[in-house]
Amino acid sequence: MLPKELLTDFLxxxxxxxxxVIFAVVPLIISPxxxxxxxxxxxxxxYESGMExxxxxxxxxxxxxxxxxLIFLAFDVDVLYLFPxxxxxxxxxxxxxxxxxxFVGILSLAIVYAWCKGVFEWxxxx
Amino acid sequence: xxxxVSSEWLRLxxxxxxxxxxxxxxxxxxxxxxxxxAGHIQLRLGPKEVGxxxxxxxxxxxxxxxxxxxxxxxxxxxxxxxxxxxxVFMPVLVxxxxxxFSPNLILRDMxxxxxxxxxxxxxxxxxxxxxxxxxxxxxxLLGAIxxxxxxxxxxxxxxLAVLSVVLMVHSLNFADIVRAQGRIWFIFxxxxxxxxxxxxxxxxxxxxxxxxxxxxxxxxxGFHTEYSGMRFGLFFLAEYTNMFIVSAVxxxxxFGGWQGPFGFGLGIPGVVWFxxxxxxxxxxxxxxxxxxxxxxxxxxxxxxxxxxxxxxLANLLITAAVLKFVQ
Numbered sequence: 001m002l003p004k005e006l007l008t009d010f011l012x013x014x015x016x017x018x019x020x021v022i023f024a025v026v027p028l029i030i031s032p033x034x035x036x037x038x039x040x041x042x043x044x045x046x047y048e049s050g051m052e053x054x055x056x057x058x059x060x061x062x063x064x065x066x067x068x069x070l071i072f073l074a075f076d077v078d079v080l081y082l083f084p085x086x087x088x089x090x091x092x093x094x095x096x097x098x099x100x101x102x103f104v105g106i107l108s109l110a111i112v113y114a115w116c117k118g119v120f121e122w123x124x125x126x
Numbered sequence: 127x128x129x130x131v132s133s134e135w136l137r138l139x140x141x142x143x144x145x146x147x148x149x150x151x152x153x154x155x156x157x158x159x160x161x162x163x164a165g166h167i168q169l170r171l172g173p174k175e176v177g178x179x180x181x182x183x184x185x186x187x188x189x190x191x192x193x194x195x196x197x198x199x200x201x202x203x204x205x206x207x208x209x210x211x212x213x214v215f216m217p218v219l220v221x222x223x224x225x226x227f228s229p230n231l232i233l234r235d236m237x238x239x240x241x242x243x244x245x246x247x248x249x250x251x252x253x254x255x256x257x258x259x260x261x262x263x264x265x266x267l268l269g270a271i272x273x274x275x276x277x278x279x280x281x282x283x284x285x286l287a288v289l290s291v292v293l294m295v296h297s298l299n300f301a302d303i304v305r306a307q308g309r310i311w312f313i314f315x316x317x318x319x320x321x322x323x324x325x326x327x328x329x330x331x332x333x334x335x336x337x338x339x340x341x342x343x344x345x346x347x348g349f350h351t352e353y354s355g356m357r358f359g360l361f362f363l364a365e366y367t368n369m370f371i372v373s374a375v376x377x378x379x380x381f382g383g384w385q386g387p388f389g390f391g392l393g394i395p396g397v398v399w400f401x402x403x404x405x406x407x408x409x410x411x412x413x414x415x416x417x418x419x420x421x422x423x424x425x426x427x428x429x430x431x432x433x434x435x436x437x438x439l440a441n442l443l444i445t446a447a448v449l450k451f452v453q
Binding site: 008012013015016017019020021023024025027028030031032034038043044045046047048049056057061069071072082083086087088089090094101108119120122 | 134135138142146192193194195196197198199200201202208211212215216217218219220222223233234236241242259261262263264265266267271274275278279281282285286289292293296297298346351352355356357359360424427428431432435436439442443446447449450
């Protein structure tokens with residue numbers, strides 16, 4: 001069982017999320033009841049600068065985004081590990097400082113690697 | 127014990143009513159302020175017809191939005207398209223749960239407050255991706271993927287900047303962090319982290335000069351191109367409430383929260399100090415929007431990866447070293 005304080009924390013967050021959902025859904029329910037529906041064949045067509053829509057938007061897009069996503073994933077998880085470190089920092093004489101330096105040093109290698117691999121250079125399309 | 131728990135819940139229920147009212151009023155006020163600031167910077171007057179100084183203009187706009195039809199494009203992914211506006215608004219109220227408005231005005235004083243706010247702000251990215259992809263519109267999709275790429279890139283320096291502060295206080299509790307700034311605000315001890323935080327917060331809220339996800343001149347309206355009526359209204363509301371939250375977090379992490387400068391409270395209540403500083407920061411963000419041009423997308427991404435992240439890492443290491451060897 002969770003301690004009571006912690007349980008209240010979780011329930012409070014869940015409660016606020018729930019109220020957020022209700023508050024967002026209510027106008028979406030009320031609005032269709034009071035509006036006048038427009039007619040016409042074209043009203044549900046996807047917007048494309050007033051021209052007839054060509055094809056679907058669900059196509060492949062540039063791989064550059066995928067690589068950014070990969071480095072982000074590595075980084076974000078690592079940064080998450082630094083939070084407990086920040087809380088416990090200062091409890092040891094010198095050991096924690098050295099460990100932070102080593103950790104951040106290895107972390108920085110990811111950027112150096114990506115930089116050398118040319119992730120940050122966008123080639124101009126011909 | 128039962129009495130204690132129920133009084134806590136009474137506080138939370140009253141809190142959410144106040145928060146709901148506040149988030150509405152805040153959005154109404156900020157939209158008006160944004161248009162006024164934009165107007166005066168561009169030597170116009172901004173809205174002035176509806177109500178005194180045009181203050182009721184946003185209410186008129188809101189009523190118009192409720193009266194507009196909710197159109198779902200025929201080719202869209204219906205489920206995701208409908209869920210996305212709800213998903214974007216859902217997490218914004220949670221932020222108010224831990225914001226320290228004054229020593230006695232914290233709805234729930236959690237020991238992981240800082241982490242909670244940043245965890246829930248990540249929801250916005252999900253909602254934008256869901257909405258932009260589901261619309262099956264080229265502009266919306268482009269806006270959505272740009273937004274996600276930008277948000278994830280700027281989240282890392284943002285977290286690293288916050289980490290430098292956490293490293294100094296050894297706490298993720300907002301009240302503790304504010305109390306640690308009794309004498310001197312962290313913006314003076316951590317100017318680099320503070321600047322990084324402000325830049326990243328601007329990027330996280332998709333505001334100019336980082337507003338290419340919804341760059342009007344190339345992408346129509348970006349990820350919410352296909353949204354009409356109150357669905358668009360929810361995106362808008364969430365955006366302005368998020369703007370308040372990032373500024374409020376900046377106030378409590380770097381600008382002393384409810385405390386006056388250098389320990390001088392001047393007898394002014396903490397809430398007034400807190401809101402004053404938050405709205406000044408929001409004004410600065412608006413000012414920046416109408417002053418700087420938009421960046422090209424690869425410049426924007428690489429500014430974060432090549433400059434902001436290394437700088438934030440270096441700042442973190444220097445902070446760690448100073449804490450260890452100077453004191």
